[in-house]
Amino acid sequence: MKLSIIWIIGSLAVMWVVEIINGFIGHRLSVWGILPRTTSGLIGIPLSPFLHGSFNHVLSNTIPFLVLGGLVGLRGGQKLVGLSLFIIVVGGAGVWLLGRPAIHVGASGLVFGYFGYLVANGWFDRRPISIFAAIAVIVVYGSLVFGVIPTTGFVSWEAHLFGLLAGVLSARLTRRVRTQTAPLATDHD
Numbered sequence: 001m002k003l004s005i006i007w008i009i010g011s012l013a014v015m016w017v018v019e020i021i022n023g024f025i026g027h028r029l030s031v032w033g034i035l036p037r038t039t040s041g042l043i044g045i046p047l048s049p050f051l052h053g054s055f056n057h058v059l060s061n062t063i064p065f066l067v068l069g070g071l072v073g074l075r076g077g078q079k080l081v082g083l084s085l086f087i088i089v090v091g092g093a094g095v096w097l098l099g100r101p102a103i104h105v106g107a108s109g110l111v112f113g114y115f116g117y118l119v120a121n122g123w124f125d126r127r128p129i130s131i132f133a134a135i136a137v138i139v140v141y142g143s144l145v146f147g148v149i150p151t152t153g154f155v156s157w158e159a160h161l162f163g164l165l166a167g168v169l170s171a172r173l174t175r176r177v178r179t180q181t182a183p184l185a186t187d188h189d
Helices: 002-024 028-032 040-050 055-073 077-098 108-125 128-148 157-173
Strands: none
Touching: 002 028, 002 040, 002 055, 002 077, 028 040, 040 077, 040 108, 055 077, 055 108, 055 128, 077 108, 077 157, 108 128, 108 157, 128 157
């Protein structure tokens, strides 16, 4: 639990400190986001979750990051950090490969990844606690799925989509293998 708290609070602190600095310098750090299909844009894969376009942008990601990241963190700190890195790399690579030619920044890809993981984990894991968590996440944050629809030019729906897909993929790859019990064979006639 300690590692989960450190990851969540530490990541948020970095996001806010970077946004404060970025705000004072006219958001010049945002050029370090993901710029699809460019060599310089590759550095944006690990950096983009910590860069935002405005104070409102980082603020809109803060609460869902805390809540959804916290729910993942209940599974353990190593799970949270591993999943976060997976979403950042796989989701970011998806944006880099297939995103439109714009600079993509923000933690929303990570938020969508946590959402996708928690919902898909309920499906794949099928334990009551995982199913309950998936239902709760859908009830509270289900409207997030509309964020993968291209609506406005300044919203990176690609980061939302590829973050979501990375979370679902992680749930599939790390699912608990359920053992099937073979029927009992007896030698009764």
